[in-house]
Amino acid sequence: MQQYFDVIIVGAGLTGIGAAVHLRELCPGKSIALLESRDAMGGTWDLFRYPGIRSDSDMHTLGYDFKPWQDAKAIADGESILNYIRDTAREHGIEQNIRYGHRLQAARFSSTEARWTLDVEVAKDKQPQGTRASTEFDCQLLLMCTGYYNYEHGNEPVFPDQALFQGPVVHPQHWPQDLDYAGKKVVVIGSGATAMTLVPALAASAAQVTMLQRSPTWVISRPDRDRLANALRRVLPARVAYSLTRWKNTRLQQWFYRQTRRHPERVKRRLLSMLRKELGPDFDVDRHFTPAYDPWDQRLCLVPNGDLYQALRSGKAQVVTDHIAAFTPSGIRLQSGAELEADIIVTATGLDVSLLGGSRFEVDGEPVNFDQTWTWRGMMYSGVPNLVNTFGYINASWTLRSDLIARFACRLLNHMDSIGAEQVTPQLRAGDQNMPARPWIESFSPGYLERVMHLLPKQGDRQPWLNSQDYGVDKQTLPGAPLDDGTLVFRSPGEARDN
Incomplete structure (x- = not known):
């Protein structure tokens, strides 16, 4: 069975649902379908179910540009974000366009037909009676909204003697909902956003939680409620209040990021001063919270309301900075010779990056090696027709860029017409x-990026061959970026067949 749509969106998470809404608004005559490999929408926010799951940036910038975030908490829990996505899909009639249990395996572009043919694996419970486990879809434009990591598994290094440990070893990406950690000793391996979210959440009922890290990460604390946003919402229409808050927060994000680039030592001193004030004079901030790299060389971890610091001050949680020598039946032996007792070990060891959902791509029978391509404004690839990929910012909220890319894709389609x-x-x-x-x-x-950087496209030293990481610049330039500067080659049906 083969079906044609003008646009196929791969992924029904935060990005995919938003892209579908933009297409409905700006390209109302286009037929669309969303292919979602899982059996529910929501992407990250439906997949991750570990204790404390929350956003690591404020929802006034992580939310859509067209739908105000109206909850009092700006640093929101996973369930609230999932409900926001679901509400958006329902309000705009998007769910009827989603094909659940449909996983893109391969995509083949034909210049003769000027279209993509998609090989799609269909989950058994989504197959009409008597059909096969795979099907084909055709589309003119393929819009990839798959995020940047593998949904099947995270980064799961195998530690020496790991099989000796007698308790459960859990990766947060696949958290068992029946895992009982109350009154238990838990070791969380890692120092990223997931670990720092888990530690205070687990410490609420566990006997002891240890965050075991090889090296520290920069952290910053801020309230989970935006007082100005909540005040504005009481006196202004929702969209106006949301727009003002979004403007304020994006400006603050950009200002802070630029400070880390221009004055890294000054930013370091400020962050460390805040940490020492929170943790007190007896805590070894130099060892446990002073990284060897500059702020924003890696993403800063957000600690809402200082919850991690509260857990550390209470004694229910601790940080250990050391290397793992081996697992033991009752915990972990460290290279320093110390041993950490554990009933449960959580491997918050990061993500496994997957470019374009791990699917295979061909153009006119030739496989596409994306590491040999040049990025076009961070969303398209040299030599690859009718393909737009959404990749957000590393220094700001993902959705800020996904909204811009979706709107640009609509503009591109309308120009082609x-x-x-x-x-x-x-x-x-x-x-x-x-x-x-x-x-x-x-x-x-x-x-997680260093492991795959050699597989990713190249960028150049000039537009449009840059992967911009500056929302302020993109917001000003992308909506009117030239389509006739010679870097985009348009073909009519006859030209496509002749060439």
């Missing part, structure tokens, strides 16, 4: 051929 084109392909101009190749993302070095 206006000139009678069915195919658009980014191509290097003659003057771009000798550009120096730069990494997909620069000055950002978390382990």
Whole structure:
């Protein structure tokens, strides 16, 4: 069974649902379908169910540009974010366009037909009686909204003698809902956002929680409620209050990020001063919370209302900075010789990055190696027609960029209709051929990206071959970015067949 849609969106998470709403609004004549590999919408916010799951940025910037966030808490829990996504889909009639249990395996573009053919694996419970476990879809534009990590598994290193440990070893990406940690000793391996979310949540009922890290991470605390946003909402229409708060928060994000680039030592001193004030003079901030890298060389971890600090001060939680020598039947032996007793070990060891959902791509029978392509404004790839991929910011909320990309995709589709084109392909101009190749993302070095940077597209030294990480610049330039500067090659149906 083969079905055609003008646009197919892969992924029905925060990004995919938002993209569908933009298409409904800006390209009302286009037929759309969303392919979702799981059996529910929500993406990250439906997948992750570990204790304390929450946003790591405020919902006035992580929320959509068209739907105000109206809860009092700006740093929101996972269930509230999931409800926000569901409400959006329901309000705009998007759910009827979602094909659940549909996983994209491969996509093949034909210049003759000017369309993509998608090989899609269908979950058994989603198959009509008598059909096979796979099907095909055709589309003109393929809009990838799959996020950046593997939903099947996280980064799960195997530790020496791990099999000796007699208790459960749990990765947060697949948290057992029946896991009983009340009154137990829990060791959380890791120092990223997930670990810092888990530790205070577990400490509420566990006997003892230890955050075991190889090296520290920069952290910053802020309230989970935005007092100005809540005040504005009481006196202004929801959209006006939301827009003002969004403007304020994006400006603050950009200002702070620029300070870390221009004055890293000053920012370090400020962050460490805040930590010492929270944790007191007896806590070893230098050892446990002073990284060797500058702030925003890796993402800062947000601690809402200082909940991690409260857990540490109470004695219910502790931080240990050391390396793992081996697991033991009753815990972990460290390289320093110390041993950590544990009933449960949580491996908050990060994500496994997956470009474009791990699917295979071909153009006219030739496989696409994305590491050999150049990024076009961080959303398209040289030599790959009719494909738009959503990749957010590393220094701001993901949705800020996904909204911009979705709106640009709509503008691109409408332009193609206006000139009678069915195919658009980014191509290097003659003057771009000798550009120096730069990494997909620069000055950002978390382990999950370093492990795959060699697989990601290149960026150049000029527009449009840059992967911008500046929302302020993108917001000003992307809505009116030129479509006729020679880097986008448009073809009409006849031209596509002739070439």
